[in-house]
Amino acid sequence: MDGVTDGSYRECLTALFGGRSGISLCVSEFVRVTRQPVVERVFLRHCPELARGGKTRAGVPVFVQLLGGEPHWMARAAETAVALGAPGIDLNFGCPAKTVNSSDGGATLLKDPCRVEAVTRAVRAAVPAELPVTVKIRVGWEDPSPVVEIARAAEAGGASWLTIHGRTRRQLYKPPVDYEAIGRAQAAVSMAVVANGDLFGVPSLFEAAQRSGCTAFMIGRGAMGRPELFARARGTQRAALDPRPFEALLDVYADTLLASGANERNTLGRLKQWLRMAAMLRADMKLAFEQCKRLQTLDEARAKLREILLRDPSEPLELAG
Structure with missing residues (x-):
């Protein structure tokens, strides 16, 4: 989450419970990619973990998230991030912010699944095969009907796995979360699909799993009020944080x-x-x-x-x- 999940936040959350936070992976705030190279200091500002092997001090990997719509420049940015030590690249096709969408970034690419595929393919070709290239989307721009087509486009481009926020861009963060739409995408592709959206407690994780068929989850806003949620989901902590x-x-x-x-x-x-x-x-x-x-x-x-x-x-x- 841009402006929220900064390096300091990631450092504190992954260090919880003596480093047994339950968090397996973090993603940086997005690095904006336009029609020019992204300089190293920008990557280090958004992902200071690059200075220590791409991990938090608790040892949790941090993928560098890129946001942009030009395949060539996204690929060049990915190359730089990997050269700096990024353990993986995440592509943001889900940000609903108006300023981002109006400058050809984030969820605006959902209107043309071919562009999702093209950017993913270019980045995948630029990143060593052993490093993941992951994609984050919403279920659609105005309605969730294109979600299967978008998911297949990300897979065709070579995505390692796909994270889906269960709202359209039009909804922003208004209810409801469409876990069934996530499930349709999950059933249509062979790569892993990660569910996201209103995961505020262990019961909501079970609900998302039941309705989407997913077994992996990305938690965003829920961690602000319940930073113990990851550990509770894994069974290493039972109670809410006092x-x-x-x-x-x-x-x-x-x-x-x-x-x-x-x-x-x-x-x-x-x-x-x-x-x-x-x-x-x-x-x-x-x-x-x-x-x-x-x-x-x-x-x-x-x-x-x-x-x-x-x-x-x-x-x-x-x-x-």
Whole structure:
């Protein structure tokens, strides 16, 4: 997720539970590819793990995600990423942002499956055979009827596996998630298909599996409120993350951002962003976001988080607003 799942976030989540986070693979924020070469510093900014073998410190591989519509330039960008140590390349044909789509990137390619195939084929040819080239799509632009054609185009281009978000671009993030459409694509191709969309808890993982037939899942927004979800899905953790360790996680995240070179203003913005997304799933995070969203300094926000999340659990939790 662009502007959310940065290197500091990946570092903190994969380090959870002593490195037994349950996360098997991460994908970087997208690297925008236009009709010119992408310089090395851009890759290192989006994927700082390239400086240490393409993995987080907990040893989780991080694929470099590319976003663009020109096969030649996407292939050149993939070559550079691989030369820098990327363990895999992920192609973003799913981003619904208007600014991205209007500049020939993301979900706009879903309108022409031949373009999905052409970009995938060019990148696959540029990347060593032993390294995966994966593709991320939505079920369609306006409706899910083309999902099988799009999936087959990605497979024809040589994708190693396909991740499908179960909404159209037109929906953005509005309900419902169409797991059955993911299932139709899954049944139509021989490569693995990864389900994505509103995976907010173990029950939703079971529902997605039952309705789509998929056995692999990509979790995005759900990890903001339930970072323990990966470990719970694997059975290594049974309970939700308590407020105290969640506060410690957010504290480490802020420190990690600052250590990476982020200034206090940007760190505060990222912290509020995490709280805003976590507020969808946790009452304590909803309270924390409401109390922190107008604060002007990082120190104020961190103090307020400690006040809210480290409070006496016997005290009632009152939601603001």
